[in-house]
Amino acid sequence: MSRSPRDYDEADVRVRPNRRGSRPRTKDRPAHADAITARVVSVDRGRWRTVVGAGTDEERTVTAMRARELGRSPVVPGDLVGLVGDTSGREGTLARIVRIHERSSFLRRSADDDDSTERPLVANVDLMVMVTAVAEPEPRGGMIDRCLVAAYVAGVDALLVLTKADLRSPEEFLRSYTPLGLDHVVTHRRPDGEVEGLEELRERLSGRISVLIGHSGVGKSTLINALVPGTDRAIGEVNDVTGRGRHTSSSALAMQLPGADGWVIDTPGVRSFGLGHVDPDELLDAFEDLAGLAESCPRGCSHLEDAPDCALDELVETGAAGSAGPARLASYRRLAVTLRQNDPWDV
Structure with a gap:
C-alpha cells in the first residue's frame, strides 16, 4: 500500500554526515598572489634555506618547508621559489614554498646508466665548472666526459678548471679536449698560499650562476674558500691507498660572489655520474x-x-x-x- 505525501516527515530522510567538513571540495589551488620570490641556497632534512632580496638592503635568510600542493616536485639549490607565511627570517620562524618558478636549466644525473630515475642537482645555472686536479688525485677523463654530456644536453656552458698545475703540466690532458673548443682555466697554489689563476676564474664566473662539480680532493673547496672568503668549506685530503679524495662537503650550497653579480654553487664530491636519463x-x-x-x-x-x-x-x-x-x-x-x-x- 503506497503512502501519501502527508505520511512523510523529517525522520524519514537520512542525511549522510560530511566527514570532511562543511566546505565543498574543489580542485582549485590558492593563487598565493602575495608570495615573495626567494632563491634556494641549500637543502637539509626537509628544510630549505632561501635568500630573499639578494643584493639589496632587504636581504635576509628565510628557512622554509615545502607546501603540500607541490607534491614530490624537487626543489634544489639555484631554484627561484615563491614563499608565503612568515618570511621575516627571524630565528625559529618557518615559511612555506608554494611555487617553483620556471627554470632556465636543470642539471641532473642518474644513479646508473640503465636507471632512468633522475637525481636533480641544481637549477637555473648557466655555467658548469668541472674541477679536476692534474695530479694527486690523478685526472680521470671519464668524469669530464660525463659532465660534458650533461651540460650539453641541459644547454649549459662548460668550463674546465685544472688545479694543482704546480705538480704536473696540464697540456697533455688538455689536448684531448681542444677539438671541443672547451674553455679552461689552470690554477695552482703559490708558496705564499695564494691561488694563482684565481682572478682569471673570478672573471669567468662574474655575472653568471655557476655550479662546481668534481671529485673529492681536487681542490673545489679551496677554490670556493678563496672566491667567497668566510665560507669555510671543509677541505679534503687524498687517500694514500686509493689515490682518491675523501668526501668533505655533504650538501650543495649556493653562495653569492662578493663584489660581483653572480652566484656559485658548490656540490659534494661525486663518485658516480650516471646518464640513464639522457637520450x-x-x-x-x-x-x-x-x-x-x-x-x-x-x-x-x-x-x-x-x-x-x-x-x-x-x-x-x-x-x-x-x-x-x-x-x-x-x-x-x-x-x-x-x-x-x-x-x-x-x-
Whole structure:
C-alpha cells in the first residue's frame, strides 16, 4: 500500500554526515598572489634555506618547508621559489614554498646508466665548472666526459678548471679536449698560499650562476674558500691507498660572489655520474655542426666508429662538414660511447 505525501516527515530522510567538513571540495589551488620570490641556497632534512632580496638592503635568510600542493616536485639549490607565511627570517620562524618558478636549466644525473630515475642537482645555472686536479688525485677523463654530456644536453656552458698545475703540466690532458673548443682555466697554489689563476676564474664566473662539480680532493673547496672568503668549506685530503679524495662537503650550497653579480654553487664530491636519463639523440643535437650532416646517414645509424655506412665519416673526410673536423667527430663519438657505456662509476 503506497503512502501519501502527508505520511512523510523529517525522520524519514537520512542525511549522510560530511566527514570532511562543511566546505565543498574543489580542485582549485590558492593563487598565493602575495608570495615573495626567494632563491634556494641549500637543502637539509626537509628544510630549505632561501635568500630573499639578494643584493639589496632587504636581504635576509628565510628557512622554509615545502607546501603540500607541490607534491614530490624537487626543489634544489639555484631554484627561484615563491614563499608565503612568515618570511621575516627571524630565528625559529618557518615559511612555506608554494611555487617553483620556471627554470632556465636543470642539471641532473642518474644513479646508473640503465636507471632512468633522475637525481636533480641544481637549477637555473648557466655555467658548469668541472674541477679536476692534474695530479694527486690523478685526472680521470671519464668524469669530464660525463659532465660534458650533461651540460650539453641541459644547454649549459662548460668550463674546465685544472688545479694543482704546480705538480704536473696540464697540456697533455688538455689536448684531448681542444677539438671541443672547451674553455679552461689552470690554477695552482703559490708558496705564499695564494691561488694563482684565481682572478682569471673570478672573471669567468662574474655575472653568471655557476655550479662546481668534481671529485673529492681536487681542490673545489679551496677554490670556493678563496672566491667567497668566510665560507669555510671543509677541505679534503687524498687517500694514500686509493689515490682518491675523501668526501668533505655533504650538501650543495649556493653562495653569492662578493663584489660581483653572480652566484656559485658548490656540490659534494661525486663518485658516480650516471646518464640513464639522457637520450643519445640529445647529445647529437648538442653538436649542431654534426647533427645536420647526420641526416644523410641510414635510418637507425648509431654514428659510432663501427656504424656501417655512417655518412659522417665521408663528409668529415672530404671537408663537407666545415668546422666539424675529424678530431671533433672523434670527440663526439667518445662522448657517445660514454653515454652508452653502463659504467657510471668509472669516472
